[in-house]
Amino acid sequence: MLIAQISDLHIQESGKDKELIQAEHHLSTCIQTLNRLAPRPDLVVITGDLTEHGRKQEYLTLKPLLAELNIPYLLIPGNHDSPAMLRDVFHEHAYLQTGSPFIQYVIDDWPLRIVALDTTIPMRSDGGLCAERLQWLSNTLAQAPDTPTLVLMHHPPFETGIKKMDELGLLTGRAAFAEVIAPYGNIERILCGHLHRTMLCRVGPTVASTCPGTAHQITLDLNADAQALSFNFEPPGYQLHWQGAQGLVTHHATIGEFPGPYSF
Ligand SMILES: [Fe+2]
Numbered sequence: 001m002l003i004a005q006i007s008d009l010h011i012q013e014s015g016k017d018k019e020l021i022q023a024e025h026h027l028s029t030c031i032q033t034l035n036r037l038a039p040r041p042d043l044v045v046i047t048g049d050l051t052e053h054g055r056k057q058e059y060l061t062l063k064p065l066l067a068e069l070n071i072p073y074l075l076i077p078g079n080h081d082s083p084a085m086l087r088d089v090f091h092e093h094a095y096l097q098t099g100s101p102f103i104q105y106v107i108d109d110w111p112l113r114i115v116a117l118d119t120t121i122p123m124r125s126d127g128g129l130c131a132e133r134l135q136w137l138s139n140t141l142a143q144a145p146d147t148p149t150l151v152l153m154h155h156p157p158f159e160t161g162i163k164k165m166d167e168l169g170l171l172t173g174r175a176a177f178a179e180v181i182a183p184y185g186n187i188e189r190i191l192c193g194h195l196h197r198t199m200l201c202r203v204g205p206t207v208a209s210t211c212p213g214t215a216h217q218i219t220l221d222l223n224a225d226a227q228a229l230s231f232n233f234e235p236p237g238y239q240l241h242w243q244g245a246q247g248l249v250t251h252h253a254t255i256g257e258f259p260g261p262y263s264f
């Protein structure tokens, strides 16, 4: 199985930095890149911050852009999203209609089981996992303890060293989350967004990773006394998670067209 991951599209209708970031243009370029992939991924997972403000018009702009993707895709919300607007505009994505305030779901259609967790808190940038969501995760993992599983969540369950982003990280439920996943050696990876750059960290029995943004990246600043958060235009990227014989192999790749290939 081959899964592409993209994240943090931040589609916006109007607002600060719209012209600078050009999120729609970058998403189109990303989709063209994914559509050229051979072999074709079985699935694209999009790990949150689909829009900038969670406005209906932003989802209405996003939807036809994603319709250009020649690969099925799954969505999870990020802190910039509105679950209600997401469900409204993407109403045919039945997995979003969870019957709960949280967009948490499991997909058993592929060799890799997909378990999506909702780390968002209404009107807040930081994330959290309450007892209800963690109980759902515990029950869900217990249903298939031997099936290779991917967990999707927007806020990563680890500190990144980027101080101003860690202040907006998964601030509640992180230790309890680690306890819930501790018995499960079948979790191949925890795939996250929010950080707008690639990171890896061991979390319990598995590895958690973050994905670049499709448009703008968070500046790599590991100063413990960093005073401000900033973004830049390092090349946007995506990740390709390839299921090989020994488990999942993650390839980081850059969005765009580049010279080559040249034969050795
Ligand atoms: Fe984001």
Ligand SMILES: [Fe+2]
Pocket (backbone or CB within 6 Å): 049, 078, 079, 080, 154, 193, 194, 195
């Ligand atoms: Fe985010």
